[in-house]
Amino acid sequence: MTSDEVLISVRNLKMHFPVHQGAIFQRSRGRIRAVDGISLDIRKGETLGLVGESGCGKSTLGRAILQMHRPTAGEVYFRDMNLTSMQRNRLRRMRRHMQMIFQDPYASLNPRMTVGDIVAEPLIVHNISGGRKRREQVQTLFELVGLNPVFVNRYPHEFSGGQRQRVCVARALALNPDFIVCDEAVAALDVSIQAQIINLLMELQAKLNLTYLFIAHDLSVVRHISDRVAVMYLGKIVELASRQDLYANPRHPYTRILLSSIPVPNPQYEKKRRRELLAGDPPSPASPPKGCNLSTRCPLATAECYKHEPEFREMGRGHWAACFRA
């Protein structure tokens, strides 16, 4: 149920991390440009997929949007409220509208708390309910994510990976949020379980009118779940388009190579397939190339690409890309 109403708006967001050297004086030795000037909108009720390889800054972008890192520059608006300039205690109250689901359901649940307490914790922190009402709410949440409420007094280690991820989803839903960042939420799960969680996330979205930022490295999963997809490389968005458009008609060479690198479970298709390969490894985000970030590995790069940075521009309706050669 995507509308045109914008829920989250990101403007020229930068998140740089200083690199220090020396134990005592901590001289600054440059900066890691994890997120380097990103602007995008996330519409109410949509799933925006964010893909890219490890180290491209996709998780940092997700965290910077939620103000888990305070950004170096730029703004993030949630329903026209500027989160980046907001006072701490006001921001704290805003957080109930924005939640996160993490990759590793083993590391993101406290092993010493029962799963019932884990799901109840947001309700306590935000002073929503207590006593019997809280217990009922936890029960409802368990049912909502497909867990049997009789398990509330068990500990995380008694559950499988997929069930733990359901606990994480229940915790994220406890405060009835509008926006959820799913950071590689299904990456650690086996494929048969992964499908269960993807289905659950999609059902919940339809039922509760949720908006997702779905961060993942798996383009097949992103294709399945997203309405629009943004591709990130070395701290920047290189392409953004509707799902159909991006997969059928990728404009940026990086997107094309990324798509051609994904193995498809179909032997005949694989045999006929011509694969484009990207040369070498990605450069360090501490010292990105001078012109286009991809220029050092791009098969299409020309002299211009090494000198100037391409502008992120609209190439078709709602289809944006940053490339001179696209």
Next chain:
Amino acid sequence: MSVLEVKGLKTQFHTREGVVRAVDDVSFELDQGETLAIVGESGSGKSCTVLSVLQLVQRPPGRIVAGEVRYGGRNLLELSEREMRAVRGKSISMILQDPMTSLNPLLTVATQIGEVLQVHMGLDKRQARRRTTELLRMVGIPEPEMRLDDYPHQLSGGMRQRVMIGIGLACSPNVLIADEPTTALDVTIQAQIIDLIKRLRNEFGMSIIWITHDLGVVAGLADRVMVMYAGQVVEVAPVEQLFREPRHPYTIGLLNCLPRLDIDRAEKLTAIEGLPPVLIGRPAGCPFSPRCPQAVEKCSKQRPDLKPAGPGHRVACWAARL
């Protein structure tokens, strides 16, 4: 002609909770020059199967309790640790999933590859260094001379995996076992590594056992596929046959639950319901029966054997159409 033949292999782990039957009566053969993919989810016993072949299962708690591994006219399971050491890395070598933990962080690239060459090929230090340079070039590391004295942490993930492959290929092994060698890598790097393995396979004519959970990788690389569930082989078939006509409900489920890049989306993925199997104790019957949509009464009582289901195609299921 098969180079490696595994018969009735059983490996168990004795834990406080009970006996884990990680590999439970597994048999297969590997032909000369063939690439066999072993597919399964975590805990299916695919890694443990190949670790047992090379007797690398840690004991205790692990123990190979039954079976035969025939290679070069001998049963490898009867060899002493010393004899086994002459086989590992020379005739049968292995590439592991995570190059960061399987390379020694304190030794340089040249030392780690050189060690294999000195032990198995009897080269001296200088010769080993020269051969190491050639190997690094072969696996696609640019300016190999500059990389010889690097430590693993100075290399990227893709480069480290190339070094691992270099170690695996150092003695031109007859059989290469690759245990999820690309799972920890990004897709563009994975594509580079698979491309490399295909090229080297054609050059050396070696037989490969490729362990993975990624059916996409299998489709592009394997000749034959063996699907494992809960320590047992549930289906074996030539790759095209398996993808065209999967017979076991688990294989069918696995193929259906994948989000695909080549087919447009159905509104809902067909998930395999239920939980992953518990390996402790031996449930009677087929281990997949609690999750199986086609299960009949017999399935929970009696374990099905692998039965022929077409040329080179075998399946262990009571309900499958044969």
